[in-house]
Amino acid sequence: xxxxxxxxxxxxxxxxxxxxxxxxxxxxxxxxxxxxxxxxxxxxxxxxxxxxxxxxxxxxxxxxxxxxxxxxxxxxxxxxxxxxxxxxxxxxxxxxxxxxxxxxxxxxxxxxxxxxxxxxxxxxxxxxxxxxxxxxxxxxxxxxxxxxxxxxxxxxxxxxxxxxxxxxxxxxxxxxxxxxxxxxxxxxxxxxxxxxxxxxxxxxxxxxxxxxxxxxxxxxxxxxxxxxxxxxxxxxxxxxxxxxxxxxxxxxxxxxxxxxxxxxxxxxxxxxxxxxxxxxxxxxxxxxxxxxxxxxxxxxxxxxxxxxxxxxxxxxxxxxxxxxxxxxxxxxxxxxxxxxxxxxxxxxxxxx
Ligand code: ZN
Numbered sequence: 155x156x157x158x159x160x161x162x163x164x165x166x167x168x169x170x171x172x173x174x175x176x177x178x179x180x181x182x183x184x185x186x187x188x189x190x191x192x193x194x195x196x197x198x199x200x201x202x203x204x205x206x207x208x209x210x211x212x213x214x215x216x217x218x219x220x221x222x223x224x225x226x227x228x229x230x231x232x233x234x235x236x237x238x239x240x241x242x243x244x245x246x247x248x249x250x251x252x253x254x255x256x257x258x259x260x261x262x263x264x265x266x267x268x269x270x271x272x273x274x275x276x277x278x279x280x281x282x283x284x285x286x287x288x289x290x291x292x293x294x295x296x297x298x299x300x301x302x303x304x305x306x307x308x309x310x311x312x313x314x315x316x317x318x319x320x321x322x323x324x325x326x327x328x329x330x331x332x333x334x335x336x337x338x339x340x341x342x343x344x345x346x347x348x349x350x351x352x353x354x355x356x357x358x359x360x361x362x363x364x365x366x367x368x369x370x371x372x373x374x375x376x377x378x379x380x381x382x383x384x385x386x387x388x389x390x391x392x393x394x395x396x397x398x399x400x401x402x403x404x405x406x407x408x409x410x411x412x413x414x415x416x417x418x419x420x421x422x423x424x425x426x427x428x429x430x431x432x433x434x435x436x437x438x439x440x441x442x443x444x445x446x447x448x449x450x451x452x453x454x455x456x457x458x459x460x461x462x463x464x465x466x467x468x469x470x471x472x473x474x475x476x477x478x479x480x481x482x483x484x485x486x487x488x489x490x491x492x493x494x495x496x497x498x499x500x501x502x503x504x505x506x
Contacts, residue, residue, distance in 0.1 A: 162398060163398065164395050164396055164398065165286065165303045165395055166303075166392065166395050167273075167284065167303070167304045167305060167306055167307050167388075167391075168187060168305055168306060169183050169186065169187070169305075169306035169307070169308075170284075170306070170307045170309075170388055171183065171306070171307065171308045171309065172307075172309045172311060172381065172384050172385060172388070173309075173310070173311055173381070174310070174311055174312045174377065175310065175312065176308050176309065176310050176311075177205060177208050177209065177212070177274070177308065177310040177312075177313060178208060178211070178212050179212065179308065180209055180212045180213065180249065180272070180274060180308050181212035181213045181214070181215050181216030181218055182212070182215075182216050183272070183306050183308060184213070184216060184218055184247060184272065184306075185216040185217070185218065187247075187270065187305055187306060189246050189247045189269075189270055189305075190246040190247075191217065191218055191219050191246070192218075192219050192221070192243050192244050192245055192246055193213075193218065193219070193220055193221070193240075193245050193246055193247035193248060193249065193269070194220070194221055194222075194223050194236060194239055194240045194243070194245045194247075194248045194249070194260075194263070195209055195210075195213075195220045195221065195222050195223070195248075195249045195251055196223050196225050196236055196248060196249065196250050196251065196252070196256055196257075196259050196260035196263065197222055197223070197224055197225070197251050197252055197256060198224060198225050198226075198252050198253075198255075198256050199224060200252075201251050201252035201253070201256060201276050202222060202224060202251075204276055204313065205251050205274070205276060205310075205313065206222065206251070209249065209251055209274070219243075220249065221239065221243050221245070223235070223236045223239040223240075225252075225255070225256050225259045227255060227291065228254075228255035228258045228259060228288075228289060228290055228291050228296075229290060229291050229292075230290060230292075232259050233259050233262045233263050233266070233290070236248070236259055236260065236263035237263045237266055237267045240263060240267050240269070241267065245267070245269055246269045246270065247264070247269050247270045247271070247272060247305075248260045248261075248263050248264040248267075248269060248270070248271050248272070248302075249271075249272045249274050250271065250272070250273055250274060250275075251274040251276065252274075252275075252276050253275070253276060253277045253279065253317075253321070254277075254279055254280055254282050254283070254289070254423070255289075257273055257274075257275060257282055257283060257288075258282060258288035258289055258290065258301070259288075260272075260273075261273070261286070261288050261301040261302045261303075261304070262288045262290065262299065262301045262302075264301070264302040265288075265300065265301045265302040270302070270305040271301075271302040271303070271304050271305060272304060272305060272306045272307075272308065273304040273306070273307045273308070273309075274307075274308045274309075274310075275307075275309050275314065275384070276310075276313050276314065276317060277314055277317035277318075277321040277322070277325075278309070278314050278317075278321065278322055278325040278380060278383045278384050278387055279321035279322070279324045279325045279328070279422055279423065279424055280324065280325055280328045280387070280422075280423045280424050281325075281328055281329070281387045281390040281391055281394075281403055283304075283307065283309070283384075283387055283388075283391070284303075284304060284307050284387060284388045284390070284391030284392070285303065285391045285394055285400070285403075286300065286301055286302065286303030286394075286395070287299065287300065287301060287394075287400060288300075288301035289423075294416070295412070295415055295416035295419075296412070296415050296416075298400075303395065307388060309380075309384045309388075311377045311380040311381050311384065312377060314380040314383075314384060315375060315376060315377045315379065315380040316375075319373075319374035319375070319453065320422065320453075321422070322372065322374075322379060322380065322383050323372070323424070323425075323452050323453045323454040324422040324423065324424025324425050324428070324454060325383045325387055325424055326365050326369075326372055326383055326386075326424070326449075326452050326454060327424040327425060327427060327428030327431070327449055327452070327454040328387070328390075328403075328423065328424035328427055328428075329361050329362050329364075329365045329383070329386045329387060329390055330362050330365055330366065330428060330431055330445060330448065330449065331362075331403070331404075331405075331407045331408065331424075331427040331428065331430065331431045332358040332359060332361055332362040332390060332393070332402060332403050333359065333362045333431065333435065333440075333445065334405050334406060334407045334430075334431050334434040334435050334438060334440075334485075335358065335401065335402060335403050335404050335405035335407065335408065336355045336358055336359055336402055336405075337405070337434075337435075337438045337440065337485070338405030338406055338434070338482075338483070338484040338485055339355065339401045339402060339405065340355070341483065341484070341485060342401075342482075342483040342484070345483065346483050348401075348483065351396055351397050351402075353396050354393045354394070354396040354397035354401070354402045355393070355402055357389055357390075357392055357393035357396060357402065358389075358390060358393035358394075358402035358403055360389065361386040361387075361389040361390045361393065362386075364382065364385070364386050364389075365382065365383070365386050365448075365452075366444075366448050368382055369448050369451050369452050370451070372452045372453075390402075390403050401482075404482075405434065405482075405484050405485075406430065406434045406437075406475070406476075406484035406485050406486050407427045407428075407430030407431040407433070407434045408427050408430065409430075409475040409476065409478050409479060409482065409484065409486065410426065410427070410429075410430035410433065410434070410471055410472060410475045411423060411426035411427040411430050412475065412478055412479075413470075413471035413472075413474055413475035413478060414426045414461070414463055414467070414468075414471050417463075417467045417470055417471050418462075418463045418464065418467040418471075420461075420462055420463075421455065421461045421462060421463065424454065425454060425455045425461060426461060426463075428449050428454045428455065428456070429449075429455055429456060429457070429458070429461055429505060431445055431449075432445050432446045432449070432456060432503050432505060433472070433499055433500070433503055433505060434484075434485055436499060436502060436503050437485045437486075437499065438485055442503060446503065446504075456504075456505070457504065457505050457506070458500070458505055458506050465500075465506050468496075468500060468505070468506060469493060469496045469497060469500070472490075472491050472496035472499065472500070473490055473491050473492065473493055473496050474490065475490070476488070476489070476490035476491075477490065
């Protein structure tokens, strides 16, 4: 029997629109959520040109008024400016229309200001398009913060398939990383009695399997590829909503990715966690070759060289990343890898 203290609060998006031309339905989606008239459309200079007019036209058609806020990057300064813009017009919703960082600014502004957040991704490079977490840049690197989960996701596959293919490959790798994240979660459950949800784990694993089973479809310029990756990212997001945290989609491979972000910034989030997945799957004794081959086929990096990370930084990331988030128990244990073990691991997986 569950104890009296046991409570669970899951927040899911009410509308998920994926497909060709769904961008033109953003207005009716907000109307259907019964939100009030005024809101903010967070964009950057590129995405404003790319989708700004169509978003405005769709909002007007639904009798809504959107005000642009052009984000200068994923920083708290930008978030505060977005909130200020929202307060000025009495915003009841924030649309994040753009890539990961625009979406992060919008979801944090919505979280701090109170209104609803709508995710309108123009690329699909990581599972932030449908999560309640945001990554914000600080002087010491990126930090993950609690943010507003999306009330709706409007993912136009025509637009997403025209974004640079590197982003879609990175998004695929971020979904594949669920495989090691789930193994780490199970380990923490066994060793530390951490709460585990098999529903959430199955969802996260299914999303990764969908990418692996259909990897031959993930090719540049193919709208079906955008479909597949977006839907898998959404299921990944739902797995986190079921878990109530990021466990099903973030384990040691993400710790490694965050360490690289700090030590050798440059590669995309999905790219570093993809390489991290190969490494951590080797530590788990799982089929790391299958993961490496799939990443290769998709066109995501599988080596330090392809990531553009110097060998020294790779080893430093591997030996230190366990300490970035001590409460998140993973295959790296409490003391992490020794230098020698890290070197052997990189050699065994041909990452170095
Ligand atoms: Zn991720």
